[in-house]
Amino acid sequence: MAVLKLLRAPSKYLQGKGALLHFYEETKELGSSFLFICSNSGYKNCSEKLTESFKGSNCEFYFEVFKGISSTGEIERMRKIVQDRKIQVVVGVGGGSAIDTAKATAYYEKLPVVIIPTVVATDAPCTGLSVIYKDDSTFDSYLFYPKNPEAVIVDSEIIAHAPVKFLIAGMGDALGTYFEARACVRTDSPSLENGGIALSAMALCELCYKTLLKNGYQAKLACENHLVTPALEAIIEANTYLSGVGADNGGLATAHSVYNGFTALSECEEVMHGSVVAFGTITQLLLEDAPKEEIKEVMDFCHSVGLPVTLKELSVTDVSRVKIAAEKACIPGETIHNMAGDVTPDQLYDALLAADLLGQDYFK
Numbered sequence: 183m184a185v186l187k188l189l190r191a192p193s194k195y196l197q198g199k200g201a202l203l204h205f206y207e208e209t210k211e212l213g214s215s216f217l218f219i220c221s222n223s224g225y226k227n228c229s230e231k232l233t234e235s236f237k238g239s240n241c242e243f244y245f246e247v248f249k250g251i252s253s254t255g256e257i258e259r260m261r262k263i264v265q266d267r268k269i270q271v272v273v274g275v276g277g278g279s280a281i282d283t284a285k286a287t288a289y290y291e292k293l294p295v296v297i298i299p300t301v302v303a304t305d306a307p308c309t310g311l312s313v314i315y316k317d318d319s320t321f322d323s324y325l326f327y328p329k330n331p332e333a334v335i336v337d338s339e340i341i342a343h344a345p346v347k348f349l350i351a352g353m354g355d356a357l358g359t360y361f362e363a364r365a366c367v368r369t370d371s372p373s374l375e376n377g378g379i380a381l382s383a384m385a386l387c388e389l390c391y392k393t394l395l396k397n398g399y400q401a402k403l404a405c406e407n408h409l410v411t412p413a414l415e416a417i418i419e420a421n422t423y424l425s426g427v428g429a430d431n432g433g434l435a436t437a438h439s440v441y442n443g444f445t446a447l448s449e450c451e452e453v454m455h456g457s458v459v460a461f462g463t464i465t466q467l468l469l470e471d472a473p474k475e476e477i478k479e480v481m482d483f484c485h486s487v488g489l490p491v492t493l494k495e496l497s498v499t500d501v502s503r504v505k506i507a508a509e510k511a512c513i514p515g516e517t518i519h520n521m522a523g524d525v526t527p528d529q530l531y532d533a534l535l536a537a538d539l540l541g542q543d544y545f546k
């Protein structure tokens with residue numbers, strides 16, 4: 183039987199300056215007792231606005247500051263709070279770990295989940311999955327949920343005040359979206375949600391790339407200076423919705439496998455997900471023998487916003503170590519196998535070094 187086309191997305195997406203002041207109004211149909219699972223900075227930056235949004239309501243709400251990573255232990259602790267306090271809605275406030283803990287807690291307790299990202303660095307807010315890491319923080323697997331979050335609410339003012347490195351990394355993650363989906367379409371590979379790729383999904387991915395090219399540089403300047411501008415709003419939407427829903431329904435290919443491969447290199451521990459995805463995107467284009475103009479356009483973009491185009495910028499100085507990453511990127515089940523003609527570790531290694539050489543040329 184042919185694979186059915188599938189589109190999944192959060193039921194509601196809200197974005198804008200002061201969006202959190204509307205939290206209660208926009209989520210009250212979900213229940214009357216809320217648990218906010220917050221990162222440290224999430225609590226500091228959001229709790230006041232959220233509390234204000236509940237003014238005049240009879241709802242109960244609790245803030246719980248989340249510690250460390252989204253481990254089984256931390257998820258168990260949150261589940262106990264949910265049961266003891268008879269929570270009806272789980273809310274994740276923060277970056278990737280707080281979001282993943284909230285998604286997992288809600289899933290196991292069969293409750294709706296709302297996501298409030300305080301940085302726009304990855305696809306985590308809008309997708310219907312969590313990324314699971316091993317204890318040594320290398321990539322383990324994806325954990326799939328039956329649905330995407332009930333609502334995602336992004337306050338642009340909070341994003342404008344977050345360190346710009348998160349916005350830049352988010353643009354790197356978003357950069358892969360169109361090219362990875364295009365690779366999946368070429369081979370009839372399924373999306374991340376294991377469905378056929380719909381035209382509408384592809385349209386989101388294309389718009390994601392166009393928005394990055396049009397607004398990336400200006401958005402970076404705005405964020406550096408804590409200004410909320412139309413360009414920043416456009417990039418927040420590209421990083422969060424277009425990239426998240428696009429990847430979920432459009433599929434992944436080489437760029438994300440390169441990231442998973444690089445988690446095996448200890449020297450890259452501090453390098454952000456989106457930075458590696460950006461370099462992985464250039465690598466993918468080389469593997470595809472993409473037109474020179476297209477490769478140049480992508481590299482120009484990376485350079486303009488401060489995304490890496492060389493291995494050195496990813497903290498890799500010993501290129502022989504790239505072999506380890508290439509092996510891990512090509513293990514069975516990796517999305518790199520969605521590429522036309524498939525890719526071997528050897529081919530990927532050569533493409534990674536070729537991408538690095540092109541990048542070095544860029545600085546000459």
Ligand SMILES: [Zn+2]
Nearest residue numbers: 304305355459
């Ligand atoms: Zn990603």
